[in-house]
Every structure is written in structure tokens, then in C-alpha cells.
Amino acid sequence: MGLTPAFRRRGIVAGVLDHITIRCADRAASEAFYDTVLRTVGVARSDRDGEYTVWGGDFSLAEAHGDKRPTRRLHVGFVAPSREHVDAFWQAGIDAGYRDDGAPGPRPEYGPDYYGGFLRDPGGNSAEAVHNGGAGHNGCIDHLWIRVADREAAQLFYERVAPFGGFAVRSELPDRTQFAWLRAHSFSVVQADEPTENLHLAFETTDDATVDAFHEALTNAGYADNGAPGERAYHAGYYGAFVLDPDGNNVEVVNHNRG
Secondary structure: OOOOHHHHHOOOOOOEEEEEEEEEOOHHHHHHHHHHHHHHHOOOEEEEOOOEEEEOOOEEEEEOEOOEOOOEOEEEEEEOOOHHHHHHHHHHHHHOOOEEEEEEEEOOOOOOOEEEEEEEOOOOOEEEEEEEOOOOOOOOEEEEEEEEOOHHHHHHHHHHHHHHHOOEEEEEEOOEEEEEOOOOOEEEEEEOOOOOEOOEEEEEEOOHHHHHHHHHHHHHOOOOEEEEEEEOOOOOOOEEEEEEOOOOOEEEEEEOOOO
């Protein structure tokens, strides 16, 4: 798929949301929650090791420990193949004793075909199943809402990341800005009194030079380095760099070097 004119004008490379990681105070409890609800939308665990549990390739959790504190006040929307899958997601969570955060139903304020159901995970984060007119996705994540202390500062940060992560501003409202890829994934930064904390958010690119350029551009702009470009032990060829956003969330650009 070629880049749209809007993406070409901004000089943005093709990219995708690679993965997010949340940390939890009780890994087993959070695993049980996500196993229970995600299987209803056709998503099973794809990996588990001593540190990470992964679903769908793009959503993972890890136990909080030391200075790696629990993720709080994040909203994650997961792709549901149909409205019936949204209903099943919500009902499975309720039947298992998890907290309701919004019963299944249309949400026309988000789109004419938007149908979602919401629960709270054991850490208090908001998890949603959403069916939104059959838009195509890779992975299981449809969208994120990241609460921020200063929307304008967060928007500026992610606009600076955008050329390296393959996304662009889709819409701006007084209290939130939505970023999106050519495919249907999106994330929004949302003005809030209590921001999202301790989220890891990674964007994929296709060459090491883009990873290097991301780290150089963001650290030169005054953002905090959280890991210089280099190979990581996650798998052979994994090459990433890390910078903190204005609220302290860990933002990565990664090239998997998988050819």
C-alpha cells in the first residue's frame, strides 16, 4: 500500500504500532483477566516467558518490581470481529467478577458504526472490546487512550516521534488529539488531571537508521533518553531505542531486522 498524500507531505515512513507493555502488581491476576476476556474475541496467548506474557503479538504484560511500577489509568481497545463478540467479552468479564466500566452498546460519539463494551482490569486500567464497522487490523489492539497532564506538550512530543513511527495526527479536539496509521490503529493523548503512568509503547520501522534518527531527534529536542540505539536480547536482530514522553512513559522505535 502506498502512502497517502497527507503522509507523504509530512515525510512519514511506513510503520505500525509494534507493541505495548503494561506492568501489573499481580501478574497472575492480570493474566487471568486477559485470558478470560481476550479469548472471547478470538485472541489467545501467543507467548510467555519469565518476564512477559503476550497476546496477539502486540499486547503484553509484565510484573511490576523495583523502579518498574504498575501501569495505571490506561485505556486499551481490542478488536472484536462482531457486536456479538463485544457482548461476549463484557459478559465473560462480568461473570468472572471483574468490574464493569460500561455495558456493551453503540457509542455514536466515536463513530457511526462504533460498538463497545468496557471492563476494568485488576490494576484498574480500562479494557474495551470494540467493533467498528469491520476495519482491518494487524494484531489485537484497535486503539489506546493515554491520559496526559498537558495535551499540547504530549501532542508536540508525538508529532516529533511521528516521522519515525509511521503515524500522523488524525483529529484534534480541545481535550484530546488522535494519531493514526494508514491502517485502522490509533492512539489518543487525552487531557486529564491524573495521567497514565508507566506505559511502554513501541513503534515499528524497517531500518536501523530510522531508530538512530528517532533517538537523536528526540534527545536533541530535550526529551529524556531511556536507552540508546542498539541490539536487544529479545530476539536476534532486535534493534531499538527508547525515550521518555513528557509524562514519563517509555516510547520506543524498533526494527526487528526480519527481512
